[in-house]
Every structure is written in C-alpha cells, then in structure tokens.
Amino acid sequence: MLEARGLSKRYGGFLALDRVDFQVRRGEILGYLGPNGSGKSTTVNTVVGLIDPSAGSLWLDGAPIADDPVAYKRRIGYVPEEPHLYTHLTAIEYLTLVGRLRGQSEQTLATKIPEMLQLLLLWESRYATMAAYSKGMRQRVLFAAALMHNPDLLVLDEPFSGLDVTASLLFRTLLRMFAAGGRMVLFSTHRFDMVEKLCSRVVILSKGRIAAERDMAEFREGRAESLEDVFVQITGQDDFTPVARQILDLMQP
Amino acid sequence: MTNEPEVRLKPDTTFADWRKRFTERAEWRLTEHFFRAMFDFGFLNDLAADSFKRVLIGSIGGFVAFGFLLTRAYMIKYAILWNTGNPERYRRALLGDDMTIIGLPMLLVAFVTLLVSQSLFPDERDFRILGPMPVRRIVVFRAKLSALLMFTGLFTTAAHVSLVPLMILTSLNPWGDSNVILRLVAWAIASVTASVFAILTITAVVGILVLALSRSRLQALSTIMRSTVLGVLVVCLPLVSHLPTLGGPLSRGAPWMVLVPPAWFLGFQRVMQGSADRGLAHLAFVGIVVVLVVGAVVAATYIILFNQFERLMLRPAPMSPPWWRINRLPLRSRVPPAFRGVFGFTVATLTRSELHQGVLVGLSACGIGLATIFLTSSIRLPISASIVPFLLMFACGVAARAALALPIEHRANWIFQVTEDHAMRREQMRAVDRVVTVYVVGVPVLAAAPLLWIALGSDALMAGLVVASIGLVFVHGVLLDWRRIPFTCSYLPGKRFVGHSALIGFAACLLFTLISSGLVRTALVSVNQTLVITAALLIVGYWLRERRLSAWRKTPLMFEDEFPDQMLQLQL
Numbered sequence: 052m053l054e055a056r057g058l059s060k061r062y063g064g065f066l067a068l069d070r071v072d073f074q075v076r077r078g079e080i081l082g083y084l085g086p087n088g089s090g091k092s093t094t095v096n097t098v099v100g101l102i103d104p105s106a107g108s109l110w111l112d113g114a115p116i117a118d119d120p121v122a123y124k125r126r127i128g129y130v131p132e133e134p135h136l137y138t139h140l141t142a143i144e145y146l147t148l149v150g151r152l153r154g155q156s157e158q159t160l161a162t163k164i165p166e167m168l169q170l171l172l173l174w175e176s177r178y179a180t181m182a183a184y185s186k187g188m189r190q191r192v193l194f195a196a197a198l199m200h201n202p203d204l205l206v207l208d209e210p211f212s213g214l215d216v217t218a219s220l221l222f223r224t225l226l227r228m229f230a231a232g233g234r235m236v237l238f239s240t241h242r243f244d245m246v247e248k249l250c251s252r253v254v255i256l257s258k259g260r261i262a263a264e265r266d267m268a269e270f271r272e273g274r275a276e277s278l279e280d281v282f283v284q285i286t287g288q289d290d291f292t293p294v295a296r297q298i299l300d301l302m303q304p
Numbered sequence: 305m306t307n308e309p310e311v312r313l314k315p316d317t318t319f320a321d322w323r324k325r326f327t328e329r330a331e332w333r334l335t336e337h338f339f340r341a342m343f344d345f346g347f348l349n350d351l352a353a354d355s356f357k358r359v360l361i362g363s364i365g366g367f368v369a370f371g372f373l374l375t376r377a378y379m380i381k382y383a384i385l386w387n388t389g390n391p392e393r394y395r396r397a398l399l400g401d402d403m404t405i406i407g408l409p410m411l412l413v414a415f416v417t418l419l420v421s422q423s424l425f426p427d428e429r430d431f432r433i434l435g436p437m438p439v440r441r442i443v444v445f446r447a448k449l450s451a452l453l454m455f456t457g458l459f460t461t462a463a464h465v466s467l468v469p470l471m472i473l474t475s476l477n478p479w480g481d482s483n484v485i486l487r488l489v490a491w492a493i494a495s496v497t498a499s500v501f502a503i504l505t506i507t508a509v510v511g512i513l514v515l516a517l518s519r520s521r522l523q524a525l526s527t528i529m530r531s532t533v534l535g536v537l538v539v540c541l542p543l544v545s546h547l548p549t550l551g552g553p554l555s556r557g558a559p560w561m562v563l564v565p566p567a568w569f570l571g572f573q574r575v576m577q578g579s580a581d582r583g584l585a586h587l588a589f590v591g592i593v594v595v596l597v598v599g600a601v602v603a604a605t606y607i608i609l610f611n612q613f614e615r616l617m618l619r620p621a622p623m624s625p626p627w628w629r630i631n632r633l634p635l636r637s638r639v640p641p642a643f644r645g646v647f648g649f650t651v652a653t654l655t656r657s658e659l660h661q662g663v664l665v666g667l668s669a670c671g672i673g674l675a676t677i678f679l680t681s682s683i684r685l686p687i688s689a690s691i692v693p694f695l696l697m698f699a700c701g702v703a704a705r706a707a708l709a710l711p712i713e714h715r716a717n718w719i720f721q722v723t724e725d726h727a728m729r730r731e732q733m734r735a736v737d738r739v740v741t742v743y744v745v746g747v748p749v750l751a752a753a754p755l756l757w758i759a760l761g762s763d764a765l766m767a768g769l770v771v772a773s774i775g776l777v778f779v780h781g782v783l784l785d786w787r788r789i790p791f792t793c794s795y796l797p798g799k800r801f802v803g804h805s806a807l808i809g810f811a812a813c814l815l816f817t818l819i820s821s822g823l824v825r826t827a828l829v830s831v832n833q834t835l836v837i838t839a840a841l842l843i844v845g846y847w848l849r850e851r852r853l854s855a856w857r858k859t860p861l862m863f864e865d866e867f868p869d870q871m872l873q874l875q876l
Contacts, residue, residue, distance in 0.1 A: 052444050121725045129722055135715040137524070137649070139656045151645030152723040180656070196719070 053098070053204055054171055057107035060093050066270050067093040069259040070107065080226060080236040082246035082267070084278075085221060085256030086286055090206070091239045092132060093257070095208045111204070125153065132208040132239075134189035138182040141172050141259045142192050145181065149196040156276030160199075167195045171218075186213030194222060204235045211245060223249055243278050245272075253278065257286050314427055331443050331450075334434075338451030342420045343694065364462045367412070371466025375473055382473060391479045396483075399549030401474055404496045407544045407566035414502035414537055416459045423529055425453060425609055445610055447570050448605075452507075460499045464492065486577055494573035497595060504598040506533065511605030527658045531665040538669030540677045552701065557583030562590055611628070638709035642728035646735035650790045660791065664707040664743075671699025671748070672843060679755075689752070690821040691757030693771045696748035697820075698813045701782040704743050708736065708790035717863055724861055733856035736790060737849065740782055745775030766834045770827045772821045776845030779851045781816075783852060786841040787862045796865045 053075040062193045068090045075081045087284040096102045098109060100120060100291065109116045109123075134226040136145060143164055150160040151288040171191045181189060190213050196206060205226070211219050221281045226249060230236050240252060246253050255263040270278050325334055329413075343360065378401070385394045436445050471491055477485040508678075513526050541774040547566060554561055554570070560585075561567045568591025571584040579585075654660055703794050711717070749772050756764035756771075827837040 101718055101721055121727070124722055124725070127722070129718075132717060133715070135713065135718065137653075137713055139712065139717050140649075144652060148645050148649050149719055149723070151641035151648075152719065152728075154641050154725070154728060156641065157644070280736060 052110075052112060053237065054110040055068070055094070055098070055107065056110065058094065058097060058109070059106040060090075060097060060102065060105050067259055068097070068104070071256070071259075071261055073254045073261065073264070075234050075237050077235055078230055079251040080230045080238050080243065080249055081161055082250035082253035083237060083239040084241065084243070084246055084253055084282065086241060089254060089256045091241075092208060092261040093095075093259075095129075095132075095206055095237070099127060099206050100124055103187040104196055107221040113241055125200070126203040128200070128202035128205045130193045130197045130205070130207045130210040132184060132212070136181050136189055136192060136211070138184075138189075139180055141177060142168060142195075143177050143181055145192060146195055146199065153200045155200060167199060171195055183245050187215055187218060190214050191218060202234075204237070206239075207239045208239045210238075211239070211240075211242070237241065243282065245302055249279055255282060262286075312437055327805075330439050331447050334439070334444060334447035335450040336456070338423065338448050339454050342423050342451060342455045361415065364459070367462050368466040371468075371470060373531035374467075377470040378470055378473055378661070382476075384854065386478055386680055391477075391481070393492070394477055394479070395481070396551035397548070397557050398474060398551070399570065400548040402491070403469050403550060403554070403566045403570045404544065404547040405471060406472075406498050406569050406573070407547050409460060409467065409495055410498045410502045410566060410569075411537060411540060411544055411842070412463045413499040414457055414459050414506060416632065417503045417506045418530060418533055418537065418662075420452075420455060421506060421510050423448075424507050425514055425606070426613070431613060434657070441613060443876070445606065449606070452503075456499075456503050460496060463499070466497060467495075482577060490573045493576060494569045497572065498569035501565070501591070501595045501598060504595065508598050508601040508605065511602060512607070515605060515608055527656060527661050530658050531661045534662050534666040535669040535672075539667055539669075539672050539676065541712075542673045542680070543676070543808065546680070554583075557581075562587065564595075565796070568594065599853070640731045642725075642731035643735045643738075644661065646732045646789055647738060650739050653791050654707065660712065662708045662712060663710060664703045667703030667706055668696075668700050668747070670703075671696040672751075685759045689755050690824045691817055692755055693748050693752035694774070694817045694820040695813070696751055697744060697771075697775055697778060698816055700747055701740075701744045701778060702809070704740050705782050705786075708740070709788065709793070710791065710795050711793060712791040714792075714794050717789075718860070720789050720792050722862060726857065726860075727738050729861065730853055730857040732789060733787075734853060736786070737751070737779070737853070739790075741776070741779050742800075743779075744779055744782055745772055749775065749825045763828050766828060766831070767824055769838050770824050770834060770841070771820075773841035773845060774823060777841055777848060778816070778820075780845070780848040780852060786852075787856065787859050789861060793862050794865045 055071055055073050059066070059067055070091070071094060073083075080218065083091055093102070100116075101121070111123055111126070137148075140148065145168070146164045147160055149197050155163075163193040165174070168177060171193055171194070172196075173188060176184065176188065181192065184192070190210065194210070207226075211222065214222065223245075225234070226236055226238070230251075238246070240246060247267065250267050253263075253265050253267060254261055255265075263281060265278075265281065266278065267278075268274075270276075385397055388394075403510070426444055430444060430448070468488070471488055472484065475482060475487045510526065513529060517525055518588060540753075544566075550561070550564070550567075554567060558718055568587045569590075571587030572591050574581065574584045620720045654664060674695045678691055678695065679685075681688070709858045749768055752771070753764070753768060756767050823837060826835045
C-alpha cells in the first residue's frame with residue numbers, strides 16, 4: 052500500500068499542497084481528481100520523486116520511502132501529463148534507454164521492446180524518430196516505458212490526453228487488469244468520466260487540500276449523488292451560466 | 305470624424321497612427337515573432353534566454369571594439385607604408401587589406417546565417433500553427449523572409465560599421481590615389497553584396513535539402529551539412545588572416561585568385577571605383593554571376609516551397625531505416641546497462657542534434673584553425689608538430705565539454721531523475737568518461753599522426769604514445785566538477801564575464817600546450833626517457849580516473865544549472 056501522510060509542498064509563499072493524506076491500496080485504482088491548480092501534479096511529482104515535499108512523508112508497504120528512495124523508484128512506473136520525450140530518438144532507442152537506466156538486461160529488452168511496440172501499434176513507425184510522432188503515439192511510448200520493468204505502482208498524470216478511442220479502451224482494460232493483479236494505480240485526472248469508469252476510490256483535491264474521499268461504489272449503486280455533483284459542491288463552481296454568458300458577450304464584435 | 309482636423313494639426317499623431325496601423329498588421333506581428341524566434345535556440349529556459357540575449361548584444365559591441373582595435377593595429381602598418389615613399393607597395397598592400405575588409409564581414413554573416421539555418425524557411429511547425437489561422441501563405445513567407453533580412457542585416461550592419469574607421473584609414477595616402485567617399489561607397493556596395501552572397505549560399509544549400517529530403521532524412525542530413533559548413537568556416541578564419549598577404553598575386557592577376565570569393569567582390573569594388581584592370585574586371589564578373597546564380601536558386605527554392613507547401617510539409621515518416629543508421633535492437637553484452645544507456649544516448653544525440661554537433665565540430669575546428677596558423681608560420685616543423693596535437697586536444701576538450709553541457713529537450717530529463725540510482729551512477733558517468741576520452745585523446749592523436757610522421761619520422765610512434773598519455777591526464781581537466789548526464793541539465797549562458805573566461809581559456813591553452821610539447825620533446829631524447837615519462841603519465845591518468853569515478857559514485861547528479869551565488873574570486 053502507498054500512503055501519503057501530511058504531505059505539504061510550499062513554493063516560496065505559495066502553499067501548493069497542504070497536509071494531504073491518502074492511501075492507494077493494493078488491487079485498486081485511486082482516482083485523484085481536482086480542478087487545474089488544485090495540486091494534482093505537485094502530488095504526482097512528489098510521489099514519483101521529482102520534487103521533495105516541504106513536510107510529510109510517503110510510505111510504501113509500511114516503510115517510509117525516504118529510507119531507500121532508489122528501491123522505491125525501481126518499483127514505480129510513471130506516465131507524465133505532457134509527452135516530454137527525447138524526440139530525436141526512435142521509439143526503440145527511447146525504450147532501450149529507459150530499460151537500461153532501469154538496469155534491465157539486453158536480452159530482456161530485445162524481447163520485450165518489439166513485442167510492446169507491436170501491441171501498441173507502433174512497430175510500423177519504428178524507424179522514424181519520435182519528432183514525427185503524434186501526441187497519441189508519444190503517449191503510447193510513455194505507457195510502454197512505464198510498464199516495461201513490471202512496476203508495482205503506476206502513477207498516471209492525465210494519461211489519456213491525445214489517445215484515440217481504441218488506445219483509450221485498451222489502456223483502460225490494461226489498467227483494470229494491472230490493478231486486479233494486486234498492484235496499485237494512482238490516477239490523476241480532471242475527467243469525471245474516466246474516474247467513474249476506471250477507479251475504485253476517488254480523492255477530490257481543492258486548493259491543495261483533500262476536500263473529499265469516496266468509494267466509487269457509492270456512486271455506482273446510487274447511494275450518493277453523482278461524482279460531478281459532489282465535485283461542483285466542493286469546488287463551489289455550481290453555476291457556470293453567468294461566465295458562459297460573459298464569454299458569449301465578449302465574442303460580439 | 306470630429307477628430308479629423310485635430311489629427312491634421314498634429315503630424316506626430318498621424319505618424320503614431322500610421323505606426324500603430326503598421327505594427328498591428330499580421331505581417332509585422334509575424335515578422336516580429338519570427339525575428340524573436342531566431343534568438344531562441346529551443347534549449348534555453350527564460351532565464352537562460354535573457355542571459356543569451358545579453359551575450360549576443362555584447363558580441364555586437366565586441367565587433368565594434370574589434371574594428372577599432374584592427375584600425376589601431378593598421379595605423380602602424382600604414383604609417384610605415386606612407387613613409388616608404390613607394391606607391392606600388394602601398395597599392396599592393398591595399399589590395400590585400402581591402403580583400404580582408406570584405407572577407408571578415410562575409411565570414412561573420414555566414415556564421416550567423418548558419419546559426420539560424422533552421423529558421424531560414426517556413427517549416428512544419430509554421431505550417432501546423434499558422435495553417436488554420438486567417439493568414440495568407442504569402443504573408444507567412446514574406447514575414448519569414450523579412451525576419452531573416454532583419455536578423456542578418458543587424459549583424460551585417462554591425463560588422464560594416466565596425467570596419468568603417470579602418471576603411472577611412474586605408475584610404476588616406478600621400479599620393480592622392482583615390483577619392484575617399486567614392487571608395488567608401490564602392491566598398492559598402494561590394495562588401496554588402498559579398499555578405500549577401502554568403503547568406504544566399506547557405507540559404508540555397510538549406511533550401512535544396514528542404515526540397516529534396518523527407519522530414520527525418522532532412523534532420524539527419526542538415527545536421528551533417530551544418531556541421532561541415534561550420535567546420536569549413538572556422539578553418540577559413542586563419543585563411544582570412546592570410547588575405548592581406550595576397551595583394552601581390554592579385555596585382556599580378558594570378559588565375560587561382562578566382563577560387564577566393566572575397567577577391568570577386570574586391571574586383572567589383574575596384575570596377576565601381578573606375579579601375580580598368582582586366583583581371584579585377586574578370587573577378588567582378590565572376591562574383592556577379594555567382595551571386596545571380598545563387599540568388600536564382602534561393603528564389604526558385606522559395607517559389608517551389610510556396611507552391612508545394614502542404615505536400616512538402618506532410619511527407620510521411622520513413623518506413624525503412626536510413627542507410628546511415630543501424631537501428632538495431634539491443635544485443636547480448638557484458639557491458640552494464642547503465643553504461644550502454646548513457647553511451648548510446650550521448651552518441652545518438654551528438655550524431656543527430658544540429659546544435660550539439662555544431663558546437664562540437666565548430667569548437668574543435670578552432671583547433672584546426674590554430675594548427676593551420678602554426679603550420680603556415682615560420683616555426684620549424686618538428687616544433688610545430690609537437691605543439692599541434694595539443695592545440696587540437698585543447699580545442700576538442702573545450703568542444704566536448706560545451707557540447708555535452710548543452711541540454712536537449714530539457715523537460716524530458718524526468719526519466720533520468722526518476723531512474724537515478726547511486727548504484728548505477730558510476731557506470732553512467734563512466735560512459736561520459738569514455739566518450740570524452742575517445743574524442744579528446746583519440747581524435748587529436750589520429751588527426752596529428754600524419755603530421756608527426758612527416759616531422760619526426762620513426763620517432764612519431766613514441767611521440768604519439770606520449771601525446772596519448774598526456775591526453776589521459778588532460779581528460780581529468782575537461783571533466784573537472786562534472787556531474788551531469790550529457791544534455792540533461794539546464795544551461796545558463798554568460799555565467800561569467802566573457803573576457804574573464806576568454807583570458808583564463810587562453811592562459812590554460814598556452815600553459816597546457818607549452819608544458820605538453822616540452823614534455824614530448826624531453827621524452828623523445830631517448831627511449832628510456834619516453835618509457836619513464838609515458839609510464840608516469842599513465843599512472844597519474846589512471847589514478848585521476850579512479851578518483852573521479854569514485855567521486856561520481858558519491859555525488860548526486862545535477863539537473864539544474866545555477867548562476868554562481870558568490871562573488872567571483874581571482875585565485876591569484
């Protein structure tokens with residue numbers, strides 16, 4: 052189980068995360084939902100070790116990750132929000148680089164990479180550098196890079212942006228099966244539909260704080276209002292008509 | 305309407321209106337955008353981009369200062385020429401110097417054009433972003449061309465303004481040879497034409513590549529083209545310094561002068577001044593024809609690109625590997641994966657990134673330029689031969705460090721951050737060490753081998769051994785304080801005062817070259833001395849290597865460059 056205890060992050064005078072607590076249990080996909088600027092990406096960057104928290108700690112299976120951050124990093128796979136890749140490399144070269152950085156053997160890479168590229172429909176484009184790839188193709192490469200070393204925990208930051216319908220359906224199924232195998236997925240997004248279809252629990256973040264935590268079964272079984280209703284109540288943005296009207300007025304010549 | 309009379313009474317308001325109307329036009333906005341983009345090389349963050357602009361502005365100031373310095377140096381030369389009372393000597397010297405004054409801006413403008421060669425034509429990004437906008441394609445093309453003219457014009461003007469005092473100085477003579485104003489005007493026209501020729505030539509080469517190659521092939525081949533041209537231009541620098549000595553051959557009408565482009569435009573200048581010399585007229589004719597041909601190629605390229613924009617920009621990605629790239633899957637190997645990962649990444653980036661390859665080749669070519677100066681000087685060949693390998697080595701060292709320090713797609717470095725592992729760091733950095741050692745030791749030794757053989761005969765083998773051993777020690781200096789995976793750390797240019805860095809670099813080069821060449825000459829006295837010195841150097845080199853590998857294992861990697869937070873102290 053991954054556990055965040057009192058996670059805070061301060062940038063100068065701005066508090067991006069304020070004593071955030073959550074757990075990602077084995078076998079579950081935790082939806083991490085919030086509007087832009089609520090602290091989702093800060094949490095994700097802290098969880099994958101790109102930034103250090105100002106306060107609080109992360110624990111994996113009962114042990115603080117600060118004790119052995121490298122061992123922790125070996126167990127995570129990460130798909131960032133933007134497909135920042137070395138686009139002068141081909142997909143094969145990039146996946147080889149990532150595999151080598153993770154210490155995977157050449158034999159493993161020689162077997163896994165072609166199969167992964169074929170399954171993700173990237174084999175035909177293997178000779179092109181990723182500069183020529185569409186956003187969706189780059190996103191698929193990122194998924195492949197995150198999965199190749201058989202991680203225990205997947206951290207996904209808006210992973211479906213740019214993916215076509217087929218690829219989205221594939222990855223949704225894949226994530227469900229991945230979690231069902233006793234592993235963990237932290238799924239950061241601002242899309243209700245994805246959370247509703249995919250997640251077992253949801254944490255709603257607002258202004259750097261946890262505003263709500265719900266079991267998705269409550270919504271599915273009709274025991275609670277819809278996720279969207281809960282979200283707009285929490286963020287206090289329930290009536291968008293005035294803003295929409297202002298935009299329409301602004302459009303007038 | 306009620307404001308109209310008021311506007312007429314205030315002409316400055318009318319001008320302000322006109323200016324506002326002009327600057328609000330889409331074409332001007334686009335030109336401005338393209339012009340700014342020429343200062344953006346894509347690898348700098350905001351802080352670094354500001355710093356880089358300061359460096360560029362400083363370099364324009366540097367040209368002007370260089371012009372004054374050159375004028376000061378030429379004052380002595382011309383004072384001597386005037387005092388000799390020999391007008392023929394003055395005229396011969398003037399021919400060579402005029403050619404230099406045309407050649408220098410030509411070279412500078414060629415450098416600058418090459419620097420922005422990725423922005424010479426509208427590209428796929430312009431196509432995708434501007435395509436859906438209500439902007440006509442002709443406007444995009446005109447804006448791109450205007451931005452290019454503004455950018456190169458800025459440097460052309462700076463270069464010519466800095467040389468005006470020198471031109472005036474060389475025009476003055478006790479024999480009343482030329483009308484100063486006429487000479488200045490003729491020079492300005494001929495020299496600007498020469499600079500335009502330099503711009504057009506590079507634009508034509510880039511244009512042909514754009515039209516002929518697919519996107520990915522274009523990337524690879526234009527990288528090679530840029531590096532080659534950059535290397536040639538750098539090597540041309542010492543040749544430009546020899547132009548003043550070509551007055552004699554020019555005045556004799558030597559036929560090989562037709563191979564020296566600045567001579568064409570000198571001919572053009574002299575024809576405009578009224579010279580009846582047939583040789584100069586022939587050179588002028590060649591110059592004009594070449595400019596027209598290159599201009600026609602550029603015009604044709606722009607027209608074809610304009611008409612075929614969609615087709616050329618939407619060429620599909622290749623389905624087969626290019627012949628120069630062996631794109632194979634990982635093979636079984638005992639080499640640790642961390643080593644292979646960083647080594648492969650470094651080599652792939654150096655072979656494909658225009659910027660990194662350009663920096664590597666350009667700075668290394670400075671070593672060839674310096675070596676050329678030594679080899680064409682009056683210093684005896686055995687002495688020159690013992691100095692040249694170290695000039696090359698120093699230049700390759702500076703080039704390797706600079707190229708590896710520049711980032712590529714800085715935001716993609718997260719993959720190195722999330723996989724950072726102290727157990728693998730030693731191997732990752734050993735890969736950097738290997739790349740630097742091969743480039744800094746291997747390339748200069750191989751390049752200098754024929755020269756050593758010619759100069760030293762069979763002693764060349766011993767000399768090569770000593771040079772390589774010194775190189776292994778020098779690698780430590782190149783990698784001093786290095787704690788980055790190549791291309792993954794942000795870069796802040798201008799961290800130190802340029803003059804200070806140049807002074808330290810010059811002093812280091814001088815010291816390294818003198819000590820090393822002295823060591824080679826000492827080693828060559830006897831075989832025993834060679835073996836002792838080589839063994840000592842190898843032991844020191846090995847010890848330093850182990851020391852840095854051990855330090856890398858303990859030190860975390862660096863991903864963000866920093867300005868020095870302390871006052872710079874001169875450690876004298």
